[in-house]
Amino acid sequence: EKTLRREEVEALIESDPVFDNSDVYSISRPERYRRAMQKQRRLLELSAEGRAKLLELRRAVHDDLGTDLQTLMFIPNIRATFSDEQRAHWLPRAEAWEVVGCYAQTELGHGSNVRGLETTATYVEDADEIEIHSPTLTSTKWWPGALGRTANHAVVYARLIVKGKDLGIHNFMVQIRDMKTHEPLPGVQVGDIGPKIGYNNQDNGFCRFSRVRIPRTNMAMRFATLERGGHYASKKERRAASYSAMTKVRVEITMGSGHVLSKACAIAIRYSAVRHQGFTGKGDGSEMCVLDYTMQQQRLLPLLATSYAFHFAGATMQDLLARGDAEALHVASSGLKALCSRITGDGIETCRRACGGHGYLDASGLPHLLGTWIQNVTVEGENFMIAQQTTRGLLTLGSAVACVSEIKQTSLEQVSWIPSVFLSNSMEAFWLRRGTFATSALFDVKVSPRPPNQAGTRNQQPMIKPSLTPEEARFFLSVPSILQCV
Template sequence: ESQLIIKERQQTTFQVEELINLLDGGKEKTALRRSIEQTILSDPLMKTDKIGYLTREQKYVQSVRRMMYFFTDLAKRNKWNIEDPHCPEMLFLSRSLSSVVAFMIHMGAFVPSISSFGTLEQVSKWQPLAKECLIIGCYAQTELGHGTNLRRLETTSTFDRNTQEFIVNTPNLSSMKWWPGDMGKSANHAMVMAQLITNGENHGMQAFIVPIRDMTTHKPLPGVEVGNIGSIMSLEDTDNGYLRLNNVRIPKENMLAKYANVDRSGRFQQTGNNRLMYASMMNLRIVLTREQMIHALQKACTIAARYSCVRKQGSLTPNGPEIPIMDYVTQQNKVIPRIALAYALDFTIMEVRHRYVQFLADVTRGDLSNMAEMHAISSGIKANASERTVAGVETLRRACGGHGYSMASGLPYLLLSVTGSCTYEGENTVLYLQVARYLIKTAANISMGKSVDGSSAYLAENTEARCSATSQEEFYDHSLLDACFKHRSKQLLQSVAMDLQGLLAEGKQQMEAWNLLSIQLVNSAKAHIERYIVATSASFVRKLNCSLKVKKLLNQLCSLVALHQITNFPGDFLKDGYLDSHQLDLARKAEVKLLQSLRHNVVGLVDAFDFRDEILGSCIGAYDGNAYERLYDYAKNDVMNKNDVHEESYQYLRPHLHRG
């Protein structure tokens, strides 16, 4: 163990294990998580080869091998209830596996959507087959030409009365299904979203189970063209596919009919409220925010913080000894605010999950009143967390200098994987504009005197026109910081709402006016969500039952997240004079002071994320801090170093070289 990192751990002012338990949700949960990790990581059949040296094809094959073993054997033996997204094991499994794996869509989207869309009869027919991996499914929604505008999907499913079948077609190039995970080479069934057409009438999107590969030969069925879409930026453990369907006939009962059905004569009938389907999309965004984004940020923080404490460079005294780069304020400013963000987002998402469970209970009782707010929160948090996580991981990667560019650091893999999250499950700009739509409606409600509650209640509150702070210390105060964020959000919303009215009064059409103001609308949505994170994480910490030391530390982290936003993006706080120049100077000085006071707990704070070295996969971020030894070891084992002379390349040099 590096002496430098031992020294860091000696400086830690709190019990790391207390914070670990707190993040897991209790001591027992920590024990459960560690035992799952131990089972998975100690199983030789679950071992992965070192990243960076496999071809795209090898990655996929390795993942299929591992995950087929996992689902049909390991998980079963351990009685992990893998298809239930709410079982405690599921929350810990993704930490132990690499973030994206084969059959994630099969198990995480195909299986649950059978119960989301299917009748009880359909569920009992298809779900057992899928759960046991006797069939492999994918979820075929996005098309080559359509992602965000789902209403314009071009795939059709036309009812044929004569045979009581549907005829499924992707009528042109742009309508072929594109991107679905597990589709390229693995799946033999697809849940296809298509325009339902009966008796010449379009009834909108419905879900159909379409067999795409033969169960005996695995070859594409007649009328089906299916394959892999080719190499992508990362996440190559799975096979994203394309699918063309040419008059593919499926039995009538393959239309999933929980909310709508077609009778023998082709008459369409809506039998339930399909808005309930949206509830599962909300859940997916919440799950991904934690499992993909926050975990990636926490891992990157762990790597960068530990490395910054063992990397020495330069000095702060003339000709003095070299010091860890973590002692530089610029480095603290890169690393510590990201650690704070990783905590604040984790606390926020715990609260969101809690609210989502209540919301589901309401929905089950038929109460849909919180639908719009829940949708805004889940969309906004996904957009904001992904955007800030990606920026954070890249900042942390660069904070590790040259070694952050090496795959050996583990950081490039984290960045490439997480950056997709700004696009999938709702492109961020589109999501922000949906949040803005909710906010504009809320503003209209408020101006009509309607009451507003929940996460938007503050929009109806009266606030001070100026921040009251006169000292640095006040900028650590959560309610003062929250007031800043409330004010900014209110002000941006009022301003864009007024501009919108103005344009409409000038005679602009609604959609045109909306487009002209869309930059402002996105900013307003961001401000609302950022306020939500500031308020929610602080109130989560306030309610925590923990030691005073830990509570103090977590309060500091919450302050830092808010402060860092103010000092780095002060524009909208200054614009209408809510903050003045002097106050911004105070905030900036307060931030530097806070960074320095958190400095000695940096390693403790990332140790509390409790990622085992095998999960981190980083030479420079391992627990023992032996960065250089591990880098050297990694290099020596490089495939290109098998032989001193690399014959394949040397053959092109040899004919030219000068012979002494």
């Protein structure tokens, strides 16, 4: 029934000339951007006409739309971090696409180390306003999707400074373009960061602020408040809520990996079934089907199986997201984002190579699939960095298990998605198993064809010595594990 419905919506999309992709590989980047905008508008029209739900329609469009981040990051960020009063102001405007936004966190100089962001948001008491400023070249906002051309507002992450005191990174709603002319506002220097290896419908942009004033009430005030006069207060949930949009994208990447890998497998396996190359040896000039070669099967079929595994991993993540357990979601989504994005990226390239020369042509579909996907190995937490969040979570859990021997009593008992087999073992067994832990533990799905690395296990022995601090232990432990797993 689901499949029928999906095919129905796909037929609707395919019959509409706005979604025609026949010349998509030969048009220029500005033209690609224009088409993506037309597609987004048509999606909203079809949805308003009641032809299908917006999400159903969106899934049937095989293209990236520069406006996806409106629903994926901008609106969720308003929901998660702005007060009820602020939500009442911004959400209706954003949902009506009057306010088109972007999520401006990463800077030229700082991505993974969020605490190093340099943009300042200084409270000016006299005017009861906040002044957004880019003090250095490296503080230039760099990468935000939809910033380059599309957005008229941005959620800007900046250091809040009140009465000379740095209160850390907070987020602020900043209007960047005129609502009528769409020209940049005074003091805002904004543009596109240029062509990329993929995802070129998307206008990833840069932005510099020269002492741009916004009302004090544009600071996100759900978990932190700044009153007239400069009184500041903050709740402990602030940090988690502040970065929840990034966690959401990690979940999205995990869910998307199975889908994208299955597309690549479908192209490569269908091609291998149709392509004949190499005589059968029967002497009649007949040729072998490429898929009949053992090595072609060994390259492609495990990837097909992996795409199913990722599909179910994604479904489990969706459940976890619905359950709203921020800590478990963070630990699981960090490692899975790294694992799924890496295997899917490498897998698409394997599929591309398995199509021989034809995979080198854009017309095969694989180059664009690859180029657009592999942003995911570095976005929303570079893989080598972000996987350490899972290492950290598992170590905390491991220590807890060792201390109390009963998982029910640990502080992380809600992390019930970790198969109990790993939890019922002693601390020693936990260390021994760590070699394959990161790859196989989360969903009990064995996706890596490599055997446990004995050398890796040996490397972890220094861990038990008490001479290392927990910080050092995490660092050294993560090096061989991550090299093996990520």
